[in-house]
Amino acid sequence: MPTGVALRDVREQLFGAAERILLRDGPDALTSRAVTTEAGCAKGVLHRHFSDFDEFLAELVRDRITKLNAQAHALQESAGTGTVVANLTAALTELFGTIAVSIVSLVIFRDELRARLRRAGTPGIPLMREAAEMIETYLRRERELGRLTADADIATLAPTLVGAGHLRFADRTAPPESAEVARMVTTVLAGALPG
Template sequence: MSPRGVAIPDLRERLFAAAERVVARDGAAGLTSRSVTAEADCGKGVLHAHFAGLDEFVAELVLDRFARGARQAEALDAKVGQATAAANLQEVVLALLDALPPAVVGLSLTRPAAALRTREGFQAGAPAFDAIQHAFVAYLQAEQRGGRIAADADVATIALALVGTMHHLLMTRVPGLSEEPEATVRRLLAVLLGGAGQPPTA
């Protein structure tokens, strides 16, 4: 445990990661300021020293994870022309599902005040699903220009379908009980791209 008065490096991320572990292990009901600080191995008052309360903390956690997801989607720019479009999109979609754990996304739904703060953050311009969708469109357009996706492909609708599927998986997936997201995403991309952007068959 950090001594009293000693700064803790990357405190926000340390608390956020601790909260994710608590929720994964104990569910939303197990999330308290004390459970988070105990999991993060820091002083009991640290969370309230940096956040107005647990609702603000939860909202900031959700907003942070969406921002991280948007950054991962934007990283598709570096994949243009590499591997296959389907493989690149699948890799990023699965990474986004990991970056936005369903239990964390659902946290704000269990706390009305946190939900309000999260909504206010999105309304103020914090990245959300729309930013991820825009990143998908930009990537697909770049692959279109390179001739790896058909010129007449409706890339805006493809991106919308991918984001809609992500949202569905985040809200409904039950680890161990639902189909693995990799299989779902692979089948969806096969339909959306219709062979374009798919690896050649032997």
């Protein structure tokens, strides 16, 4: 492995390498050596920036949670435009059509990573919890706008949409068609959509 290669943004290069491995080979294949090999850098680079591999993984998860904030903002901005079903279909497809399913698998697969994230104050399953909060905030706004019934149980609908979305995208070689995701969203929201 080259040792004199200058890395501009080491964290992002290592995170990108980890994501490629997760998507291509799954959480079993994710090791510090695999990450540095994929990133094209010396083995010690990862350990110069992170105390151990689980710290690296915890930072990867936190980084991806932070990136979810941009999606959450865009979803909130879509309230009152288009249709609720179309907005949620797009949001769930964007969420689970990326690395999120692999990150959830990684957190479930690695006990120490899960424990480390919990000690740092990240309860539940990271990324899934934030996704449910994103959907819940959006649904509350749509209810305020009258695009959902006044008695819609938002606290139940949001995690149901996230869980059902996760199941639609998990363990597939290709993502589901948009129409399939839209049918699922429509079914979950059936009692909450006016008319």
